[in-house]
Amino acid sequence: MRVSLKDVAERAGVSIKTVSNVVNNYPHVTPGMRARVQAAIDELGYRPNLTARHLRKGRTGIIALAVPELGNPYFAELASAVIDAAAEHEFTVLLDHTRGRREQEVLVSQGFRARVIDGLILSPLELEAADLQGRSDDVPLVLLGEREYEAPHDHIAIDNVAAARAAVRHLLGRGRTRIAYLGARTDAANQPAHLRLVGWRAELAAAGVPAPDDLVVPVGGWDRDDGARAMAQLLDSGVRPDAVFALNDLIAIGAMRVLHERGLRVPWDVAVVGFDDIAEGRFGAVTLTTISPDKQAIARMAVASLLRSLSGRGEPGGRELTAEFVLVERESTLGRR
Numbered sequence: 001m002r003v004s005l006k007d008v009a010e011r012a013g014v015s016i017k018t019v020s021n022v023v024n025n026y027p028h029v030t031p032g033m034r035a036r037v038q039a040a041i042d043e044l045g046y047r048p049n050l051t052a053r054h055l056r057k058g059r060t061g062i063i064a065l066a067v068p069e070l071g072n073p074y075f076a077e078l079a080s081a082v083i084d085a086a087a088e089h090e091f092t093v094l095l096d097h098t099r100g101r102r103e104q105e106v107l108v109s110q111g112f113r114a115r116v117i118d119g120l121i122l123s124p125l126e127l128e129a130a131d132l133q134g135r136s137d138d139v140p141l142v143l144l145g146e147r148e149y150e151a152p153h154d155h156i157a158i159d160n161v162a163a164a165r166a167a168v169r170h171l172l173g174r175g176r177t178r179i180a181y182l183g184a185r186t187d188a189a190n191q192p193a194h195l196r197l198v199g200w201r202a203e204l205a206a207a208g209v210p211a212p213d214d215l216v217v218p219v220g221g222w223d224r225d226d227g228a229r230a231m232a233q234l235l236d237s238g239v240r241p242d243a244v245f246a247l248n249d250l251i252a253i254g255a256m257r258v259l260h261e262r263g264l265r266v267p268w269d270v271a272v273v274g275f276d277d278i279a280e281g282r283f284g285a286v287t288l289t290t291i292s293p294d295k296q297a298i299a300r301m302a303v304a305s306l307l308r309s310l311s312g313r314g315e316p317g318g319r320e321l322t323a324e325f326v327l328v329e330r331e332s333t334l335g336r337r
Helices: 005-012 016-023 031-044 050-056 071-088 104-110 161-175 193-207 224-236 249-261 296-310
Strands: 062-067 092-097 119-122 141-144 154-157 179-182 217-219 242-247 271-275 289-293 321-322 325-328
Touching: 005 016, 005 031, 016 031, 062 071, 062 104, 071 092, 071 249, 071 296, 104 119, 119 296, 141 224, 141 296, 154 249, 154 296, 161 193, 161 242, 161 249, 161 271, 179 193, 179 224, 179 249, 217 224, 224 249, 242 249, 249 271
Parallel strands: 062 092, 062 119, 119 141, 141 154, 154 321, 179 217, 179 242, 242 271, 271 289
Antiparallel strands: 289 325
């Protein structure tokens, strides 16, 4: 039999309202009363009925997180952080992946699951600002990532230009002057690939170091094999960099494999910096120097933004929120100590 608030109240010798106040962590409960009720809760093994609690507020207790690819370690780690942040507020997270396809991102953003969720956190790759205009769904939406949108929804990102400049500055500080960029793309200018390219160019220019086009290698995807192909393409063209800044850690890991196969030592012949700080980068034969976005902060900010909208507090959405990053120095630029 499920233990009820009434059972706890009878055991503690208090009213059901008092038990409810303790369970919901209301502040106006004396420490002695709180301890008395908590002892009864522990003794009986009472667990709140979260579904009923949410339904009383007109909610489902579920928020959705839609990312381009759950198989990508960055998004998997981000999803874990969102789940933890949501659990602190007694929300369950429904996960979805869009494969970075615009039609799927539009479908998700327009609320095809609106009946079962209280809010949506969406990390889009191809979604356009026009896709969000006149959005009929009233489910709160928070956007993640580096695409810029003029829309009434909070948007959380890191400063990709500054992060790329930090990566290149680190390589310049290690004496590298022929720094390749693996990860250029030809699509929308406000995507992370372009912003990181802007940062690469800006830092080289500030240092008075040439940034020839033959050191910029486009990629068609985001994975290890894309990095391997890009690195092989660069070396096969006869261009020999002394450092690589990669769009993400997976591309960097693929590039390091090809460098190893070609007899080039990381970091002595070619230093490498990635982006995302995924766990895999910490456990390779050569650990990976990388830009580490604060995934936990991004998750907490996203969940807090949804809760803010659900509570009706503050101004309407549309805020630009920036999460921090750090450069984590490891063996791929420092060597083994």
